[in-house]
Amino acid sequence: TLRPGPSGQPDAHNAANTDEARANRYPDWPALLTLENGDPITSAKQWWQLRRPQIVEIFEREVVGRVPAKVPEPVWSLTATAQGTLAGKPVQGRQFVGRVDNSMAPDIEVNIALSVVLPADAQGPVPLMILFRGGNLQQAVGNEAERRFGPPPGPDAPLADPSPAEQLIAAGWGFAWLNPGSIQADNGAGLRSGIIGLANRGEPRKPDDWGALRAWAWGAARVLDLLEDDPAVDATRTGIEGVSRYGKAALVTMAFEPRFAVGLIGSAGEGGVSPYRRDFGEMVENITGSAEYHWMAGNFLKYGTERSTFGRMDAQDLPVDSHALIALAAPRATFISYGIPERGDALWLDQQGSYMASVAAGEVFELLGVKALGTGEHYQSAVMPAVNHGLLDGRLAWRQHDGGHTDGPNWRYFIPWASQQLGLGVDPEP
Numbered sequence: 001t002l003r004p005g006p007s008g009q010p011d012a013h014n015a016a017n018t019d020e021a022r023a024n025r026y027p028d029w030p031a032l033l034t035l036e037n038g039d040p041i042t043s044a045k046q047w048w049q050l051r052r053p054q055i056v057e058i059f060e061r062e063v064v065g066r067v068p069a070k071v072p073e074p075v076w077s078l079t080a081t082a083q084g085t086l087a088g089k090p091v092q093g094r095q096f097v098g099r100v101d102n103s104m105a106p107d108i109e110v111n112i113a114l115s116v117v118l119p120a121d122a123q124g125p126v127p128l129m130i131l132f133r134g135g136n137l138q139q140a141v142g143n144e145a146e147r148r149f150g151p152p153p154g155p156d157a158p159l160a161d162p163s164p165a166e167q168l169i170a171a172g173w174g175f176a177w178l179n180p181g182s183i184q185a186d187n188g189a190g191l192r193s194g195i196i197g198l199a200n201r202g203e204p205r206k207p208d209d210w211g212a213l214r215a216w217a218w219g220a221a222r223v224l225d226l227l228e229d230d231p232a233v234d235a236t237r238t239g240i241e242g243v244s245r246y247g248k249a250a251l252v253t254m255a256f257e258p259r260f261a262v263g264l265i266g267s268a269g270e271g272g273v274s275p276y277r278r279d280f281g282e283m284v285e286n287i288t289g290s291a292e293y294h295w296m297a298g299n300f301l302k303y304g305t306e307r308s309t310f311g312r313m314d315a316q317d318l319p320v321d322s323h324a325l326i327a328l329a330a331p332r333a334t335f336i337s338y339g340i341p342e343r344g345d346a347l348w349l350d351q352q353g354s355y356m357a358s359v360a361a362g363e364v365f366e367l368l369g370v371k372a373l374g375t376g377e378h379y380q381s382a383v384m385p386a387v388n389h390g391l392l393d394g395r396l397a398w399r400q401h402d403g404g405h406t407d408g409p410n411w412r413y414f415i416p417w418a419s420q421q422l423g424l425g426v427d428p429e430p
Contacts (some may be wrong), residue, residue, distance in 0.1 A: 002269070003306045003314075005286030008348045013339035016281050018030055018347045025378055025387030026277035029321045032364055033320050042345075044368050052132040055328060056256075058320045060407030064252055065210035066100040068199045072293045074112050076226050083120070087162065087170035090120035093141040098222060105201045108193050113179040117139040118232055119169055123243035127206035127237035127422060128174040128227065129264070130220055131164065132246035135177050137262055140165065140249075142160030164411045171415045174233060182244060183219035184212045188294040195219070209299040213271070214297075216246070224259055239333075239421045243407050245295065249274035260420045266407030268351035271295060273336055275322045276303075276351040281346070322354075326361035326396075331368035335397040335414050337407040340387055344404030351400060355384045358398050369396035383425060392417045 006016035017023065033041040033051065041051045060066045080095040098112035101289070109318070115137045118126060161167070168175045180186070184194035192202050195215050210218070220240050228235040239262035242250035247268030254263040265273060270282035286292060288304030303313050315321075326334065336358050339345030360379035363373030371394030375382070385391060390399035391414055396418055401409035 001308050002301065002304045003285045005283050005304075007291050008282070008346065016283065016348060018281065020280070020352065023278050023280040023350075023353070024380070025279050026316045028181070029277060029323060029360060030319060030325050031377070032324060032368065039352055041367070042080065047242050048365065055320060055324050059255070059299070059325065061208050062299050063296060064214045065205075065299075066208050067210050067214060071195065071199045071218065072101040072104070072325075073225075074100045074110070074222050076114075077157065080137050082141045084138075086117070086142050087166040090193075091117050091141055091169055092120045092162040092380070093117045093137050095137040096226070098199060098226075100195065102198055105198050108198045108202060110195050110198055113182040114220065114223055114226075115177045116174065116227075116230075116233075116401050117141055117165065117169070117176070118174040119172060121230065122172065125232055125234040126172060126174045127419075127424065128176060128233050129164075129168060129239045129241055130176045130178050130222070130223055131261075132180050132216065132240075132242035132249055133177050134181065140175075140177055155414035161409060161412055167411050167415055170213060171419065172414065176227075178220060178223055180216045180219065180249065184215035186212060186245065188290065188295075191294055194406055204387065207329040207346050209297060210243075211294055211296040211300075213245075213252045214251045214294045217256055220253045221257045221259070222251075225256070227367040228259075231380055235259070237424070239263055239418060241266065241407070242403065243267050244269070245271075246292070247407075251325055251329070251334075254332065254334060255325050258332075260332065260337070261422055263329060264335050264337060264410070264414050264418075266337045266408060266410075267345055267349055267405055268336075268341060268354070271392075273322055273326065273354040273357055275353045275357050276318055277321055278350055278356075280353055281348040281350040320358070323357040323360035327359060328363035330361070330365040331399075333395050333416060333418055335399070335410070337410040337414070338400045339403045339405060339409070340400065343402065346405070352384055355389055355398060356380070356382045358396065359418070360394055364395050365394070371408045373398055389415075395421060404418070 007014050021035045044292040074377045076096050079420045082093040094116045096114040100110040117140050197253045208216045227233045228411045240250045240253045240260050241264040243266035247266040248271045251265045251272050304408040373391045387402050403409040
């Protein structure tokens, strides 16, 4: 039987813990730079050849699942074009559909929905961010409703930042909107359809088969395949972004697709950046529950079991934790973004634990020759920086903005930081 997860409602009888004094019942996390046999990792070569493959294997077997060996590739068709204006600049938009060969399971169709928008006046190939989100081509090229975050401000409120689309175009970047639901549905009932169901010919998953997070990441990699053949895009400077469950998917994308040069990981929480071993906010038992289990491999469910043939298991039994997933992105540019609980980025997400995991992952970035957060802290005693104080000097970055469950307020910091990290010659804002 599976244990029920705690509630995100503070007044519930089973409310999730938000008391920092009770959060670290499992303070020791799996060592990143120690092999399974106990031998230390002391060089980049050892990381790439020995330790990283071990961590990848554990995540594939126990957490996010394996991509099957013969997943059909999408065949991309250009279905529409549009012109528009963003940030006062002309843009050219294209809408694609990636139709996946379903001859192996004709009843299952997968048509990946993608919009790509580039500056129309670029003098050469441009860097580009892929954003996990819906939306149509007309919205992408300049619908006014897409320009601002949230509801209209009050008469005395400052104007919100321009949309990510406007900020990217203004900085000379392109962007793509990738609809994750067109790859794989965000529910357990959809596991026999979408790309997971198609690859399994509509049959149930094996215990180590991929879940939705890995499927969405697979879709992002297929978009990168397309962009690599586009002379207007600098595919070596392409990034991935997502918020909440799609923040988790963006981190999984960075971990498993080394061609992505940069990631903006927004409010990813449990299953993404926040540690499984922390008793704070969302827990393993929430992810193994009926609303979220489809994100993960079937094997992950055992870590929420109270009684089974193999006994009781919980987060302490996981052979990896979230700091290892962040470390798989090293040494590429990885920006961890959160908001504040007072504005809707709930304590459920465990911002403090996510910062600890980011600190813990830093030793791998440093082993590979790049700067991480640069605070010199140990993860067990690490304390989050003040709100709106970014740690933006390294290849691993952190910033908690004063907004809600969005990465919107951090784009103005992310774009110059990413441009600098990718050698585009722009200094990040303080």
